[in-house]
Amino acid sequence: MPSLECLPSREAKGYQRKRKMINPLLMQPAHRVLPLLRAGEISSVELVRAALDWIAEADPDLGAFLYVAEARAMARAISIDKARHQGEEVGPLAGLPVALKDNMCQRDTPTTCGSRILEGFRSPYDATVVRKLEEAGAVILGKCNMDEFAMGSSTENSAFQQTRNPWDLERVPGGSSGGSAAAVTAGEVYLSLGSDTGGSIRQPASFCGLPGMKPTYGRVSRYGLVAFASSLDQIGAFARNIPDLALAMQTISGHDSLDSTSLPEAVPDYLGALQREPGALRVGVAKDQLALEGLSPSVRQIFEEAIAKLAGLGFLLEEVTLPHASYGLPTYYLIAPAECSANLARFDGIRYGLREEGRDLFDQYCRTRRQGFGAEVRRRIMVGTYALSAGYREAFYLKAQKVRTLIRQDFTEAFKRVDLIALPTTPTVAFRFGERTEDPLSMYMADLFTIPISLAGLPALSLPIDWIPPEEGEGPPMPVGMQLVGPAMAETRVLQAAYCYEKSSGLHDLIPSFVNDRKGLRFDPQQCSQIWGQI
Amino acid sequence: MPKPTIGLEVHVQLRTDSKMFCACPMEFGAEPNTRVCPVCLALPGSLPVLNRVALESTIALGLALHCHITPFSQFHRKNYFYPDLPKGYQISQYDLPLASDGYLTLPKESIAASFKKVGIIRVHMEEDTAKSIHGASLAHNVGYALLDFNRSGVPLLEVVSAPDLESPEEASAYLVELRAILRTLGISSGNMEEGALRCDVNISLDRGTRAEVKNLNSFRAVRKALEYEFQRQCERVERGEAVLLETRHWDEAKGVTIPGRSKEEAEDYRYFPEPDLLPLEIDVRWVEQVHRSLPELPEGRRERLASLGLHPSEAITLAHNPELACFFDGALEVGAPPKETANWLLGEVQRILHAGGKSLEETPLTPVRLAELLRLIQQGVISSKGGKALLEVMLTSDRPPAELVEALGLAQVSDPVQIRLWVQEAIAANPKQSEQYRQGKEALLAFFAGQVMKKSFGNANPELLDRILKEELQATA
Numbered sequence A: 001m002p003s004l005e006c007l008p009s010r011e012a013k014g015y016q017r018k019r020k021m022i023n024p025l026l027m028q029p030a031h032r033v034l035p036l037l038r039a040g041e042i043s044s045v046e047l048v049r050a051a052l053d054w055i056a057e058a059d060p061d062l063g064a065f066l067y068v069a070e071a072r073a074m075a076r077a078i079s080i081d082k083a084r085h086q087g088e089e090v091g092p093l094a095g096l097p098v099a100l101k102d103n104m105c106q107r108d109t110p111t112t113c114g115s116r117i118l119e120g121f122r123s124p125y126d127a128t129v130v131r132k133l134e135e136a137g138a139v140i141l142g143k144c145n146m147d148e149f150a151m152g153s154s155t156e157n158s159a160f161q162q163t164r165n166p167w168d169l170e171r172v173p174g175g176s177s178g179g180s181a182a183a184v185t186a187g188e189v190y191l192s193l194g195s196d197t198g199g200s201i202r203q204p205a206s207f208c209g210l211p212g213m214k215p216t217y218g219r220v221s222r223y224g225l226v227a228f229a230s231s232l233d234q235i236g237a238f239a240r241n242i243p244d245l246a247l248a249m250q251t252i253s254g255h256d257s258l259d260s261t262s263l264p265e266a267v268p269d270y271l272g273a274l275q276r277e278p279g280a281l282r283v284g285v286a287k288d289q290l291a292l293e294g295l296s297p298s299v300r301q302i303f304e305e306a307i308a309k310l311a312g313l314g315f316l317l318e319e320v321t322l323p324h325a326s327y328g329l330p331t332y333y334l335i336a337p338a339e340c341s342a343n344l345a346r347f348d349g350i351r352y353g354l355r356e357e358g359r360d361l362f363d364q365y366c367r368t369r370r371q372g373f374g375a376e377v378r379r380r381i382m383v384g385t386y387a388l389s390a391g392y393r394e395a396f397y398l399k400a401q402k403v404r405t406l407i408r409q410d411f412t413e414a415f416k417r418v419d420l421i422a423l424p425t426t427p428t429v430a431f432r433f434g435e436r437t438e439d440p441l442s443m444y445m446a447d448l449f450t451i452p453i454s455l456a457g458l459p460a461l462s463l464p465i466d467w468i469p470p471e472e473g474e475g476p477p478m479p480v481g482m483q484l485v486g487p488a489m490a491e492t493r494v495l496q497a498a499y500c501y502e503k504s505s506g507l508h509d510l511i512p513s514f515v516n517d518r519k520g521l522r523f524d525p526q527q528c529s530q531i532w533g534q535i
Numbered sequence B: 001m002p003k004p005t006i007g008l009e010v011h012v013q014l015r016t017d018s019k020m021f022c023a024c025p026m027e028f029g030a031e032p033n034t035r036v037c038p039v040c041l042a043l044p045g046s047l048p049v050l051n052r053v054a055l056e057s058t059i060a061l062g063l064a065l066h067c068h069i070t071p072f073s074q075f076h077r078k079n080y081f082y083p084d085l086p087k088g089y090q091i092s093q094y095d096l097p098l099a100s101d102g103y104l105t106l107p108k109e110s111i112a113a114s115f116k117k118v119g120i121i122r123v124h125m126e127e128d129t130a131k132s133i134h135g136a137s138l139a140h141n142v143g144y145a146l147l148d149f150n151r152s153g154v155p156l157l158e159v160v161s162a163p164d165l166e167s168p169e170e171a172s173a174y175l176v177e178l179r180a181i182l183r184t185l186g187i188s189s190g191n192m193e194e195g196a197l198r199c200d201v202n203i204s205l206d207r208g209t210r211a212e213v214k215n216l217n218s219f220r221a222v223r224k225a226l227e228y229e230f231q232r233q234c235e236r237v238e239r240g241e242a243v244l245l246e247t248r249h250w251d252e253a254k255g256v257t258i259p260g261r262s263k264e265e266a267e268d269y270r271y272f273p274e275p276d277l278l279p280l281e282i283d284v285r286w287v288e289q290v291h292r293s294l295p296e297l298p299e300g301r302r303e304r305l306a307s308l309g310l311h312p313s314e315a316i317t318l319a320h321n322p323e324l325a326c327f328f329d330g331a332l333e334v335g336a337p338p339k340e341t342a343n344w345l346l347g348e349v350q351r352i353l354h355a356g357g358k359s360l361e362e363t364p365l366t367p368v369r370l371a372e373l374l375r376l377i378q379q380g381v382i383s384s385k386g387g388k389a390l391l392e393v394m395l396t397s398d399r400p401p402a403e404l405v406e407a408l409g410l411a412q413v414s415d416p417v418q419i420r421l422w423v424q425e426a427i428a429a430n431p432k433q434s435e436q437y438r439q440g441k442e443a444l445l446a447f448f449a450g451q452v453m454k455k456s457f458g459n460a461n462p463e464l465l466d467r468i469l470k471e472e473l474q475a476t477a
Ligand SMILES: [Zn+2]
Pocket: B019, B022, B023, B024, B035, B036, B037, B038, B039, B040, B041, B153
C-alpha cells in the first residue's frame, strides 16, 4: 500500500521546497472576490490565470487535481469577461474558478472516478450540477482526485495519485472527496463540489479545516454523478466560509426531471437567510454517540468546548439519544456495497473504458474487472454480491434495510425535541498516509459519525471548530470539525447556525503552512490588497 | 394418455413514443445505434426516469385482463452480466408486479360466446435489452457479436399465465386473444415477426415436472414446439424416464427442442429494489380513469356482434381485428345493416384487398362510403353484382359512390316500360324458344332473362324483369 516511502518522485522533487508566492487573492473567500469581478477591478482572465499558475506551482506537491482543463478554462474566462463587458447577464458565480470531483460528468472531459477502469473515458454529456455551475458563470478548472469510485476515507484508494493534506503534507486530506477539499484549502479554487455517500464531503472538510455540506438526499440532482450507492449518494460542496458554502449550495440545488429521486420542493434563499439570526435554536447533543469507542479524547474535548460555545451564543442545548446510530457502520457496509455491486456492473469492458481481452466473454469480464478495479472496490463488490445472494439476502441486505429504518426513526424522534443535532465530524484528526490502509475496518471508522446521517438522508454540514497539536509525534496543528445536522429540508437552519458559530470563532481566515510557511497565518484583507497592489 | 399442462410467459413490446426510462424515440428498423442516449447506453452517471405512458399502458392491460392493480409497486434490479445488458442489471419487477390475479377468456369458435378462462398470474414491466447479432468472420475464423442499442430500454410487459392451457391449440388461441387485446388497447403492434411479442412456454404432463421452451418467434413455432415437447415428454415417460426441470430452446430449422441450462444451475439474479426510481404509488382514481377509458375489448365485442346477428366466425374475426371492428362500427353508426356490412367487409372487401396486396387504410374506402354502397343496393339503385363492380372502383377512387354509379353506368334500370320493350324484343327475336316455353318448358325463363340482361348491360332490375317476362310470355300466347 502507498506510504511516504513509496513516493520517491515527490521526495526527489522535495515537497518542502520553496514555492513561488501565491497570489493572495486566491486565498480570499469567493464573497470578497466576486464583487471585485463584478466591479471590473479584476478580470476573470486574470483570476483564472492566477489560479492555473498556482495549480501548476502547488499541485505537483499537493496532488489535488487529476485533470486541469487549462485551455477550456481560459476560453471560458475570456467569454465571461467579454459578456460582462457587453453588459450581459453573467450569473452570480461569473468568472470564479471552481473544481469538480472526478465522479461528475463534464462533456468531452475525462471522468475517471479515480479508477483505471475509466482511464481515457470522456463523458459525452454534462451532469446537472455542471450545467448549473456553468449557467451561474463559474469557471471549472478541472477534476479533483478521489478514492476510487468514492470508496474510501483518505483518497489513498485513487488509482492515480495521492492527495496531501495542505495542513500537513504527511497526512491524508480525508476522502473520498479529498482532492476537492485539498484544492479549496490550498487556494487552487474558491469552491469545489464533492459527493457524500457516508461522509465523503464532511470527513475531508473536517480533515482539511473547511466548511463542507451534504444536503438532504434528493436536494441536488445526481444526474451525471457516477453512482456508488444510489440511495445514499449526494452532491455537496466545499468552501472557505459559510456564506460561500451557501452560495455554492444555492447554485447546485433544485429539482431535476432527469433524476427521479430529486425533491420537488423549491430551494429557499440560503444567502438571504444568513442575514437573519436563527433565533434560540435547540441543539441536540447525543451523549451516547460521544461515548462511542474510537472517539479521540482530544477531539471529544474540543467538541465539548464548541458545544459550550454554542450555548454561549444563545443556542439551547438538549440531550438526545440515537440508540441505533451505533449500528450505522455495519448497516452502511451492507447497503452501500450491495448497491455498488450493481452500479459498477456496467464497467464490463464492452462499450467504454478499459477492456482486457480474454479467452471468452467470461474471461474478458474477469480480466477487465480484475485489472480495472482496485482492491477496495473489488472488496465491496464482493461483499455486496454476497449480501444480495440467495440465502443471504434476508440475513444481510434486508436486515440492514430494517436497521436503516430504525436509524432514520431515531433522528425523527430526536428532531421532535430539537432543531439541530451537533456531533463530532470524525473521531480523530487527519491520519498519516498508510496508517489505515492495511486494515479496512480502521479506515471505515473514520466515518463513524457521518454514516448514520447519510443512512437517514439528512442535511449536515461540517465546520472547523479548532486546530489541535498531534497526539503523537511532531507536526503542525490539525483541524477538528463539528457536524451540524438538521431534519430533512432544513439546510437553511443548518447554514444559519453554522454561520453564527463561524462569525464568533473567526477560524475561517486561517491558512495552511503549505500556502504560506508562516504557520497558522491569519489572512489580513488589508495586507492582502496591498500585496495584490504590488504584483 | 397423459394430458399436457401448459403455461405461457409472453413478453410484449409496448408501442410508446419514447423508451421506458429515457426520451429516445422508438422506431422499428432504424439505423443501428442511432436511437440511443446516455441512459439507454448506461453511460456512467445516467439515471432512469419512468415513462408514464408505459405505466398507463400496463395498467390498461392489467384491467383488460381483469387483474388486481396494486396500489403500491416497485422496480427491482435483476443482476446478470451479458453484453446486451448495458447496466449489468435489468430494471424489472420482482415481488410487487403492477397487475396480478386476473384471467383471459378464450372464445369458443362455434358459438362466439366465452367458454374458457385462463388465469393470469401477473403482468409486470421491465426494460428490453439491446439486440445481439451474432456472426462469424470466415477470414479470421472467429465468431463475433454486434450490438444494436436501439432496442435497449424499450418498454416490455411480461404477461405470465397460469398453467391452465391443455393443448397446443389452446396455447395458440390464448396468444391470438392476447394479441387481440393488445391491439384493441392500441398499446402494442403484437407483431411476432418484429419481436413485439415473444413467447416462452412451460409444459408438463399432468402437472408434473415442467420444461421451459424459449425462443419462440411465431405462432407456428409456439404450436410446433408444444406439439414436439408434448410428444418428447410422453416418450420419456413411456420409457420410464423422468421429465427434467430444464430450459430448452426451439430449433426452428430442425423442428426440435434442444436442452439449455438446467434450472438447478440457474443464475441467482440478486434482486433488490431499484434505488434510482421511487416506489410507485398508483392512485386509485387514476386506475378508475384508465378503466373508464378502456375501449370495448374483444370478449365483449364478440358478444355484442353475435347479438347483432353476425355469424360467430365473423364476430371473432372482427373482435380480433380492432381496425376492422372500428370500421364495421363506423358503418353501422351511419345506418348500414350489420349482417350485410359484415358480409361485405369480411368478404368482398377483404378479397379485393388481398388480391391487390393492400391494407384497408391504404384505400379511400371509409365506413361512410361502404354504408352508402350498401344503401344503393338496398334501394335497388344498383344490383348486388353492380355493387361488387362499384366496390372495386371505390377502393381506388374517392369520388362519391353515386357519381361512380353514373359514370360506370351501373345504375339499375327499374323502368317497367323500358324493361317491357327489351322483353318484347327478346321474345320477337326467339320465336322458337317462346313457343317451347308456352308448351311448358319453363326453364327457358332463365334464357330470356339472360337475353334481357345482355341488352341492359346487366342493369335491369331482376325482380321487375322476372315479373314482366312472365306477363309477356303469357301474353304472346
Ligand atoms: Zn435513450
